[in-house]
Amino acid sequence: MKVIITENYDEMSKKAAEIMIDIVKKNPNAVLGLATGSSPIGMYQNMAKDCKENGTSYKNVSTVNLDEYVGLTADHDQSYAYFMRTNLFDHIDIDQKNTNLPCGSAPDAQKECDRYNALLETKKQDVQVLGLGSNGHIGFNEPGTAFDSVTHLVDLTENTIKDNSRLFNSINEVPRQALSMGIKNIMQAKSILMVVSGKNKAEAVKGMVKGEITPDLPASVLQLHPFVTIICDKDAASLL
Ligand code: GLP
Numbered sequence: 001m002k003v004i005i006t007e008n009y010d011e012m013s014k015k016a017a018e019i020m021i022d023i024v025k026k027n028p029n030a031v032l033g034l035a036t037g038s039s040p041i042g043m044y045q046n047m048a049k050d051c052k053e054n055g056t057s058y059k060n061v062s063t064v065n066l067d068e069y070v071g072l073t074a075d076h077d078q079s080y081a082y083f084m085r086t087n088l089f090d091h092i093d094i095d096q097k098n099t100n101l102p103c104g105s106a107p108d109a110q111k112e113c114d115r116y117n118a119l120l121e122t123k124k125q126d127v128q129v130l131g132l133g134s135n136g137h138i139g140f141n142e143p144g145t146a147f148d149s150v151t152h153l154v155d156l157t158e159n160t161i162k163d164n165s166r167l168f169n170s171i172n173e174v175p176r177q178a179l180s181m182g183i184k185n186i187m188q189a190k191s192i193l194m195v196v197s198g199k200n201k202a203e204a205v206k207g208m209v210k211g212e213i214t215p216d217l218p219a220s221v222l223q224l225h226p227f228v229t230i231i232c233d234k235d236a237a238s239l240l
Pocket of ligand 1: 035036037038039040066067130131132133134138139140160164
């Protein structure tokens with residue numbers, strides 16, 4: 001596990017974008033595993049700026065996202081599909097038909113999970129971007145999720161619902177369920193790039209890097225992956 005500590009969010013975002021851009025330049029057909037949340041927004045902005053200014057092309061890149069809320073259609077402004085379009089896809093030259101997310105409004109959740117797992121068999125991530133939940137979750141794999149899990153329907157914990165409620169008008173609007181890649185799907189990536197920012201993540205960062213490897217802290221599984229880079233700002237790294 002390589003841990004890079006930066007002064008602040010902006011420096012974290014720049015460094016993370018450099019890694020992503022380098023992967024795309026070396027492999028124009030790369031499969032990028034992407035994440036939502038506030039942590040990667042700055043990284044996406046830097047990628048968009050580089051695409052515009054330096055012409056790094058995503059024409060042949062494809063993407064697979066970690067997760068999606070159940071019950072939200074792709075045009076809902078809190079859906080992760082909407083997040084990806086507005087924060088990245090609309091600002092780079094990617095072909096939208098090469099972008100993939102689980103569909104939160106699919107009528108049969110299990111069928112949709114099966115479809116996504118089959119897709120991931122054919123699209124192994126060259127890199128998987130991750131954020132970190134304050135309870136140590138990755139994707140929406142909450143504490144207790146088995147390390148051999150694949151894409152599944154998740155009941156979100158009260159902790160996650162509360163954390164994510166800041167983006168909704170009220171806590172009652174936050175979906176209670178999500179579809180998420182499982183830990184096995186995440187671990188199949190050739191490399192993993194995590195971005196973490198803020199004091200509220202410090203405990204989880206400490207557990208992930210130095211603690212026991214346990215499903216109680218899902219991100220601790222990353223200790224078992226050979227190519228993990230964690231870029232965290234000073235606040236998130238404050239307990240290391
Ligand atoms: C959500 C997402 C995760 C993300 C986490 C942290 O729960 N499903 O993929 O890592 O939030 O979000 P943030 O970066 O906003 O703190």
